[in-house]
Amino acid sequence: MEPVISVMLQILRQCYPVSPLPLVTPSSAYAFSVPGSFTPEPPCALSEEDFEDDGDEEVDKDLDSEDVKEEYDDLETDVDKLSSKPGLDRPEEELMQYEAMCLELSYSFEELESKFGDDANFEDSQDTNHHHIPTAASPKQHCLKKDQTSWGQEKEDTVQTSLLSMVKMGRSSKKRPIKNIYHDVQSNCLGIDSLGNDVPDIQTSPKEDGWDIEAISCPRMSASFSNSTSPREAGEAIDKLLHLHPKHIPFHDPCLYMDKARRTRSVVDFKMVAFPDLWGHCPPPSAQSMLERKCGVQRIKIFEDVRRFIQPNDIINKVIFSLDEPWPLQDTASSCLRFFSKFESGNLRKAIQVREFEYDLLINADVNSCQHQQWFYFKVSGMRANIPYRFNIINCEKPNSQFNYGMQPTLYSVKEALLGRPSWIRTGNEICYYKNHYRQRAAATGSGKCYYTLTFVVTFPHDEDVCYLAYHYPYTYSALMTHLDILEKSINPRQVYFRQEVLCHTLGGNPCPLVTITAMPESSSTDHLEQFRHRPYQVITARVHPGESNASWVMKGTLEFLVSNDPVARLLRENFIFKIIPMLNPDGVINGNHRCSLRGEDLNRQWLSPQAHLQPTIYHAKGFLHYLCSIGRSPVVFCDFHGHSQKKNMFLYGCSVKETLWQAGCTVSASTLLEDVSYRTLPKILDKLAPAFTMSSCSFLVEKSRASTARVVVWREMGVSRSYTMESSYCGCNQGPYQVCETAGPSAGIHRNGEQ
Numbered sequence: 001m002e003p004v005i006s007v008m009l010q011i012l013r014q015c016y017p018v019s020p021l022p023l024v025t026p027s028s029a030y031a032f033s034v035p036g037s038f039t040p041e042p043p044c045a046l047s048e049e050d051f052e053d054d055g056d057e058e059v060d061k062d063l064d065s066e067d068v069k070e071e072y073d074d075l076e077t078d079v080d081k082l083s084s085k086p087g088l089d090r091p092e093e094e095l096m097q098y099e100a101m102c103l104e105l106s107y108s109f110e111e112l113e114s115k116f117g118d119d120a121n122f123e124d125s126q127d128t129n130h131h132h133i134p135t136a137a138s139p140k141q142h143c144l145k146k147d148q149t150s151w152g153q154e155k156e157d158t159v160q161t162s163l164l165s166m167v168k169m170g171r172s173s174k175k176r177p178i179k180n181i182y183h184d185v186q187s188n189c190l191g192i193d194s195l196g197n198d199v200p201d202i203q204t205s206p207k208e209d210g211w212d213i214e215a216i217s218c219p220r221m222s223a224s225f226s227n228s229t230s231p232r233e234a235g236e237a238i239d240k241l242l243h244l245h246p247k248h249i250p251f252h253d254p255c256l257y258m259d260k261a262r263r264t265r266s267v268v269d270f271k272m273v274a275f276p277d278l279w280g281h282c283p284p285p286s287a288q289s290m291l292e293r294k295c296g297v298q299r300i301k302i303f304e305d306v307r308r309f310i311q312p313n314d315i316i317n318k319v320i321f322s323l324d325e326p327w328p329l330q331d332t333a334s335s336c337l338r339f340f341s342k343f344e345s346g347n348l349r350k351a352i353q354v355r356e357f358e359y360d361l362l363i364n365a366d367v368n369s370c371q372h373q374q375w376f377y378f379k380v381s382g383m384r385a386n387i388p389y390r391f392n393i394i395n396c397e398k399p400n401s402q403f404n405y406g407m408q409p410t411l412y413s414v415k416e417a418l419l420g421r422p423s424w425i426r427t428g429n430e431i432c433y434y435k436n437h438y439r440q441r442a443a444a445t446g447s448g449k450c451y452y453t454l455t456f457v458v459t460f461p462h463d464e465d466v467c468y469l470a471y472h473y474p475y476t477y478s479a480l481m482t483h484l485d486i487l488e489k490s491i492n493p494r495q496v497y498f499r500q501e502v503l504c505h506t507l508g509g510n511p512c513p514l515v516t517i518t519a520m521p522e523s524s525s526t527d528h529l530e531q532f533r534h535r536p537y538q539v540i541t542a543r544v545h546p547g548e549s550n551a552s553w554v555m556k557g558t559l560e561f562l563v564s565n566d567p568v569a570r571l572l573r574e575n576f577i578f579k580i581i582p583m584l585n586p587d588g589v590i591n592g593n594h595r596c597s598l599r600g601e602d603l604n605r606q607w608l609s610p611q612a613h614l615q616p617t618i619y620h621a622k623g624f625l626h627y628l629c630s631i632g633r634s635p636v637v638f639c640d641f642h643g644h645s646q647k648k649n650m651f652l653y654g655c656s657v658k659e660t661l662w663q664a665g666c667t668v669s670a671s672t673l674l675e676d677v678s679y680r681t682l683p684k685i686l687d688k689l690a691p692a693f694t695m696s697s698c699s700f701l702v703e704k705s706r707a708s709t710a711r712v713v714v715w716r717e718m719g720v721s722r723s724y725t726m727e728s729s730y731c732g733c734n735q736g737p738y739q740v741c742e743t744a745g746p747s748a749g750i751h752r753n754g755e756q
């Protein structure tokens with residue numbers, strides 16, 4: 001019956017009366033006056049491939065009729081374009097400004113002998129922050145002793161082998177699949193105390209404290225915001241809370257976060273800080289499993305939606321939150337939920353109560369744009385415990401989502417945090433993602449742009465709690481700035497060379513950091529300085545797309561690993577200089593964008609000819625890479641971290657002329673061409689060693705539509721053969737030890753999704 005029912009459901013959906021979105025305008029509620037001749041993109045009907053991340057999405061075959069031939073039409077087959085190196089995109093003398101960002105090449109380290117004393121206290125202080133996830137690849141301690149003496153002298157060609165052998169040794173000894181041992185609490189993922197094995201480390205419950213939980217969840221940042229709480233009082237409230245509920249979170253400090261958040265500039269000048277970002281979060285006690293899809297959920301949701309039309313008496317249809325209407329709309333006495341999103345990375349635009357426990361939600365478009373709604377992050381309060389609330393986000397744009405294949409939104413409960421469990425957890429049941437009956441207002445009668453609904457049901461753990469819901473674990477710009485400062489303080493300056501500087505300022509006036517990590521030279525002797533200065537460069541960037549918060553979490557782990565005591569990290573530091581731009585689009589992240597900069601542009605389509613006053617971070621990132629080339633120090637690896645909404649696991653996109661021509665059918669040119677195949681090495685190593693990595697999702701094709709991405713431009717203009725986009729899933733892994741297998745339990749009788 002399943003195929004018949006599915007056709008029937010589609011017909012039912014087609015029968016809904018087409019209507020415009022319940023918004024005054026599809027353009028963002030936030031506008032920013034940008035430099036340059038700027039015309040906001042027209043609200044055109046986009047084709048499905050316009051929604052792809054980096055070219056790289058596997059569109060669900062059922063939804064997409066695009067055949068293989070068309071896909072290959074996008075391949076670049078002009079051998080000239082593939083193999084010629086275009087000239088410099090700016091006057092050569094301009095590159096000299098980047099010399100100051102490579103101080104390591106000129107610094108003399110004269111103070112090296114005298115400045116630092118004993119290492120011992122650094123080892124101690126490191127331990128409080130550095131406790132790494134025991135990955136399958138963490139080598140055992142004894143490797144350190146064995147190899148330690150020879151490291152400084154090793155030649156580059158032997159580095160790779162020893163690194164590999166160390167990682168391999170560690171891997172075989174520590175392989176342990178993650179099992180979901182807390183399965184019985186997975187129904188709402190909260191209430192760990194029911195297990196009796198995780199006693200909260202505080203004595204008081206939030207209620208006993210007598211705090212107004214809503215007030216402390218959003219401390220005010222500046223005096224300009226009127227009424228009751230002054231910033232000072234808010235600061236005192238936080239201090240008291242921290243005193244009552246101490247929770248050491250590695251690489252986090254709430255007071256420093258508040259300080260950083262005050263300096264962060266947003267388009268509408270946010271006055272509030274979201275509690276989870278301020279307070280910090282710990283990994284949940286167990287791996288988060290993917291949701292198994294229940295048979296018939298779609299059907300139930302459709303019937304509920306149809307009932308809106310045939311039983312209108314049930315329908316409340318009351319706007320209770322809106323960025324477009326005078327604030328506040330909601331009367332606090334009513335029993336409905338309260339919503340809020342005016343904080344960093346927050347972007348809920350409107351909330352409409354549909355039925356007693358059901359809400360339609362609309363996400364804000366990217367600033368100076370009328371599209372790209374996918375990322376969401378908002379606060380919700382005033383709930384009752386153990387009631388299933390249905391949320392429908394009705395203006396999503398992507399034609400398909402991992403929400404149909406096991407992905408769940410993330411939730412943070414302030415009450416749980418105050419009980420000693422500050423965690424973002426995957427939550428929500430009855431999750432579906434489907435095309436709805438809304439069309440763009442301008443084209444409501446024609447074949448305008450379609451919207452998609454993400455629907456999910458949340459059962460909150462506590463009465464009158466304050467919770468935050470997000471598309472994915474949030475990671476704000478202020479969090480990055482906090483993290484970098486703590487990281488810098490945590491390192492042992494005798495061993496680790498760590499420098500943080502400003503690459504440039506963004507259009508919104510925020511500094512974009514550039515980080516340098518390598519090992520300190522052994523001494524200031526000429527030989528050691530020579531070795532230090534001749535280490536090859538690796539350049540890593542992330543978060544050009546603000547909605548891809550997973551890229552920031554991968555970057556956070558990368559930074560923590562690179563400065564750590566792990567023997568592999570030491571070896572890497574001793575042999576490379578890492579230049580890292582952890583957030584290429586701070587403004588987008590701050591203002592809750594999904595894809596764009598403040599000019600409403602996708603910055604990963606601006607690498608061909610960026611301009612200093614329009615796309616400053618891209619202009620200077622590219623300028624810096626040009627500088628490295630100009631002094632003969634092109635990076636051995638360039639990698640740009642992204643998040644992927646359609647696939648599981650992690651994988652790389654690289655560039656190969658031969659593979660592109662071959663795939664496009666130009667076999668003659670492909671067979672006569674010589675190509676350095678080093679671009680294959682790194683993915684092959686990762687495939688062997690990294691449990692989350694999957695070779696089968698990698699691609700090395702150069703597409704015309706990606707000609708202006710970081711990966712293609714750095715490969716073609718700087719001649720970096722190992723130039724990659726690294727994608728990590730928003731959802732999770734369906735292979736290896738990170739795959740979380742559901743055991744049979746309350747969910748028996750449900751079938752797994754068809755991806756297996």
Ligand SMILES: [Zn+2]
Nearest residue numbers: 053545642643
């Ligand atoms: Zn991306």
